[in-house]
Amino acid sequence: MTTLFISDLHLDDRRPQITELFLHFLATEARQADALYILGDLFEFWSGDDISNPLNDSVQDGLKALTASGVKCFLVKGNRDFLVSKRFAKRTGMTILGDYTAINLDGQNVLIAHGDTFCTLDEKYQAFRTAVNIPWRQKLFTALPIFVREAIADKIRGKSKAGNQQKSMNIMDVTESEVINKMLEFKCDTLIHGHTHKPNIHDVALSANKQGKRIVLGDWFDQGSVLVWNEGKYDLQQRAFLTK
Structure with a gap:
């Protein structure tokens, strides 16, 4: 049984x-796989399910053909x-999962x-995440005209890029204690x-005598990044672009 994992493609024209x-x-x-898991940020910004354009349509058609x-x-x-x-x-034909899923x-x-x-540790980001995931705000946003939504999305992307440049790498990385707590909880x-x-594979000390693994997927900015899981073994691999 082969299961594939990818994330952070940030698809954009x-x-x-x-x-x-x-x-x-x-x-x-x-x-050729049994299952594919896409772990977030498939698109650079998704402004609503009702938006039809060549990029969105081609990606959805490709996923539909796969399923x-x-x-x-997932x-x-x-x-x-x-x-x-x-x-x-x-x-x-995909299944949308919650923030955490044990498989x-x-x-x-x-x-x-x-x-x-x-x-x-990135408190400003966590506050932003909480704000944008309030259902009534999402409903209000998706009711706006498409051109307004896309203009807002561009502004959010710009602010995010500028803000990240001013943050330390430690702030933008995971908090080890939070990782351990969730792994133990699930x-x-x-x-x-x-x-x-x-992208990397880290050892995680779950307890005094128990070690776990944290596998971090890579983005697709310079090449593809795919985690291949087969018969209990896993390999974090790269895929070259088809054209220069």
């Missing part, structure tokens, strides 16, 4: 190489695509998340997440 690689990935490698072929596909919302909703899920892979309990909720020895754009 300004980065066509990523979209090209992702659509190729869906039509080839992902078709129609029999591959199970999405954990990130901080850029938190407005993905039921219409997107219905069109693509069983080859007899191992694995916790999956986008990863932003672990960055508790009784999982392995955690898989994205968000930090720092």
Whole structure:
């Protein structure tokens, strides 16, 4: 049984190489898997399920073709695509998961998340996350004209980029104690997440005599990043862009 994990593609018209690689990935490698988990920030910013454009349509069509072929596909919302909703899920055939989900892979309990909720030292971001996930605010935003939503999205992206440049890397990384607490709460020895754009595999001291693993997925800015899980073994791999 092969399960694939990806995150942080930040699909955007300004980065066509990523979209090209992702659509190729869906039509080839992902078709051979049993399941695909996308752990957030699939899009640079998702302004609503009702927006139709070449990028959004091609991605949704690619995902629908994958799920129609029999591959199970799951999405954990990130901080850029938190407005993905039921219409997107219905069109693509995907299942939208909550902030934390425990899954069983080859007899191992694995916790999956986008990863932003672990960055508790970034208090300004956590306040922003809480604010934008209030249902009435999301409903109000998606009721705005599309051009207004996209203008607001551009402004949010600009502020986010400028703000991150002023923050230390420690603030934007996960808080170890929060990671441990969640892994213990869900009784999982392995955690898989994205968000930090720092691909790596870390040891986690869950107790005095118990070690766990934290697997961090990479972004797709310079190449694809795929975690391949097969028969209890996992490998964090890269995929080259198809065109320069």
